[in-house]
Amino acid sequence: MTITPAAAIEEGLAQARKVAAMFADAETALLERIAARVGKDLDNDDGDDWADKRLAEVAQLRKEAEAIVRRLQAASRAAAEAAVLDTWAEGMDAAVRGAVLQVHDRKVRKRLAKVLEDAKNLGTSRGINVGQGVAELAAQTVRMVTSVHEGALRAVDDIYRNVIAETASRALIGAETRREAAQRALDRFAGQGITGFTDSANPPRTWSMASYAEMAMRTAVARAAVDGHLATLRDAGINLVSVSRLPYTCDRCARWEGKVLALSGTAGTRVEENPATGVHVFVQVEGTVAEARLAGLLHPNCGHSLNAYLPGVSRPAPVVQSQATYKDSQRQRYLERKVQESRRRAVVALDADTKRKAEQQVVAYQEKIREHTKVTGLRHGRGRQAG
Numbered sequence: 370m371t372i373t374p375a376a377a378i379e380e381g382l383a384q385a386r387k388v389a390a391m392f393a394d395a396e397t398a399l400l401e402r403i404a405a406r407v408g409k410d411l412d413n414d415d416g417d418d419w420a421d422k423r424l425a426e427v428a429q430l431r432k433e434a435e436a437i438v439r440r441l442q443a444a445s446r447a448a449a450e451a452a453v454l455d456t457w458a459e460g461m462d463a464a465v466r467g468a469v470l471q472v473h474d475r476k477v478r479k480r481l482a483k484v485l486e487d488a489k490n491l492g493t494s495r496g497i498n499v500g501q502g503v504a505e506l507a508a509q510t511v512r513m514v515t516s517v518h519e520g521a522l523r524a525v526d527d528i529y530r531n532v533i534a535e536t537a538s539r540a541l542i543g544a545e546t547r548r549e550a551a552q553r554a555l556d557r558f559a560g561q562g563i564t565g566f567t568d569s570a571n572p573p574r575t576w577s578m579a580s581y582a583e584m585a586m587r588t589a590v591a592r593a594a595v596d597g598h599l600a601t602l603r604d605a606g607i608n609l610v611s612v613s614r615l616p617y618t619c620d621r622c623a624r625w626e627g628k629v630l631a632l633s634g635t636a637g638t639r640v641e642e643n644p645a646t647g648v649h650v651f652v653q654v655e656g657t658v659a660e661a662r663l664a665g666l667l668h669p670n671c672g673h674s675l676n677a678y679l680p681g682v683s684r685p686a687p688v689v690q691s692q693a694t695y696k697d698s699q700r701q702r703y704l705e706r707k708v709q710e711s712r713r714r715a716v717v718a719l720d721a722d723t724k725r726k727a728e729q730q731v732v733a734y735q736e737k738i739r740e741h742t743k744v745t746g747l748r749h750g751r752g753r754q755a756g
């Protein structure tokens with residue numbers, strides 16, 4: 370059961386990781402198909418024929434890649450949509466609980482809970498029926514993650530041709546055997562993944578298919594949790610929120626920490642009513658949620674969250690104690706990327722020894738993740754089997 374807005378985001382991120390894992394698995398499978406074809410007849414002494422024969426198999430490789438991408442498409446579409454819808458719902462729950470928990474007077478608490486529950490139910494029916502808000506965000510997310518598919522097929526083709534060309538030319542010079550040259554070329558692509566996916570940032574950044582899907586999903590669920598939350602507050606007539614405080618803040622968010630933001634209106638001092646007593650109190654509003662977001666708050670991978678601010682009732686946002694720091698979570702994601710990279714290296718290994726070494730790396734990095742999560746209390750990222 371979700372209790373706080375921050376927990377709603379955490380739940381969403383766990384779902385996002387599951388979707389991202391599907392893309393990582395597909396990426397690995399695609400590289401495995403490339404390596405399987407590159408690895409054919411490497412040691413046969415048939416001169417220039419090797420490259421021609423491999424290039425003649427482009428169409429077959431394409432068919433194999435299409436099958437992998439089709440499976441990914443079927444599975445990831447539904448999972449991406451569910452992640453956004455579920456997280457939005459979690460955000461709505463969190464709105465109710467996050468506000469109600471702040472009120473100590475039982476009567477006021479009951480009244481507020483009723484108002485929020487009604488708002489939540491109103492939002493649930495509206496969000497899904499009218500096709501705005503959550504439905505739009507879900508559709509946009511599905512579009513983003515499925516946009517990877519076409520590019521992935523093109524990239525497989527490119528990588529395959531590049532590996533063959535590089536292998537043939539290096540072997541021709543005689544600096545390496547064909548096998549060595551092929552392994553070197555495959556390793557390079559295994560290291561970076563299947564790349565070529567650009568985002569809408571300015572300037573655009575390039576991602577691998579798995580990291581792109583992960584970025585898109587993390588951004589979408591964080592947005593869903595916050596927007597679901599805000600939709601409920603808005604419907605309940607709550608116009609103010611406070612920004613959480615973390616022991617370690619991201620730089621971009623430092624100026625917003627612990628501050629009060631409004632869903633609408635302008636920055637400045639306002640007179641607002643205490644919902645428990647009806648007494649009017651002054652509230653210092655730093656800006657609107659939209660302005661803060663535009664200025665960087667709630668950026669991808671931001672640790673901050675918003676909570677309902679009830680004038681005269683809410684205390685200043687407490688520092689949320691979390692064992693894990695921002696740095697810890699960065700370290701965890703680094704280790705998770707290393708596991709994926711080692712996995713890719715294992716599937717493009719052309720001989721048993723290289724494969725075994727890469728698989729040992731997978732296990733070693735997984736062990737490091739286990740230690741890291743034990744020490745920091747972070748949630749374990751991808752709980753999947755090796756291989």
Ligand SMILES: [Zn+2]
Pocket residue numbers: 619621622665666667668670671672673
């Ligand atoms: Zn931040």
